[in-house]
Amino acid sequence: xxxxxxxxxxxxxxxxxxxxxxxxxxxxxxxxxxxxxxxxxxxxxxxxxxxxxxxxxxxxxxxxxxxxxxxxxxxxxxxxxxxxxxxxxxxxxxxxxxxxxxxxxxxxxxxxxxxxxxxxxxxxxxxxxxxxxxxxxxxxxxxxxxxxxxxxxxxxxxxx
Numbered sequence: 001x002x003x004x005x006x007x008x009x010x011x012x013x014x015x016x017x018x019x020x021x022x023x024x025x026x027x028x029x030x031x032x033x034x035x036x037x038x039x040x041x042x043x044x045x046x047x048x049x050x051x052x053x054x055x056x057x058x059x060x061x062x063x064x065x066x067x068x069x070x071x072x073x074x075x076x077x078x079x080x081x082x083x084x085x086x087x088x089x090x091x092x093x094x095x096x097x098x099x100x101x102x103x104x105x106x107x108x109x110x111x112x113x114x115x116x117x118x119x120x121x122x123x124x125x126x127x128x129x130x131x132x133x134x135x136x137x138x139x140x141x142x143x144x145x146x147x148x149x150x151x152x153x154x155x156x157x158x159x160x
Contacts, residue, residue: 004056006036006153007115011062013043017132018125022061025121025145045104049113057156058115059149060101063125063138071137072124073144075152077117078105117156121148
């Protein structure tokens with residue numbers, strides 16, 4: 001069995017409070033794990049094109065607003081087939097980015113460069129203003145988000 005092609009990306013801006021959680025978790029993941037093609041911070045989902053092309057598993061860690069309690073960590077499969085007409089994955093979560101992940105996935109599929117599976121490790125945030133600090137609840141959720149990334153990879157390898 002050949003190893004999986006895994007991409008892990010922290011999406012967000014380190015200078016915008018809770019939006020920094022994606023890059024932080026990705027950085028921590030890179031410090032303790034190997035065997036992934038690309039671990040990097042990105043500010044915009046569109047930047048995934050060219051970085052997650054053809055991967056078996058692409059994991060994006062991102063801060064979201066869904067109405068859940070601050071610091072809640074959820075694992076969401078992004079699938080164009082399970083999105084509404086506006087291109088939002090169900091259940092509805094919003095991002096602070098211009099084009100959403102579903103839009104990027106649709107574009108990648110249209111040009112034949114999509115990953116086999118795209119998963120978001122979403123951390124509910126509240127403070128996204130430029131120069132704001134990461135909230136205590138989001139900081140406390142970092143270990144859970146890191147565990148979610150590791151668990152996703154381990155489960156995928158078992159099923160490959």
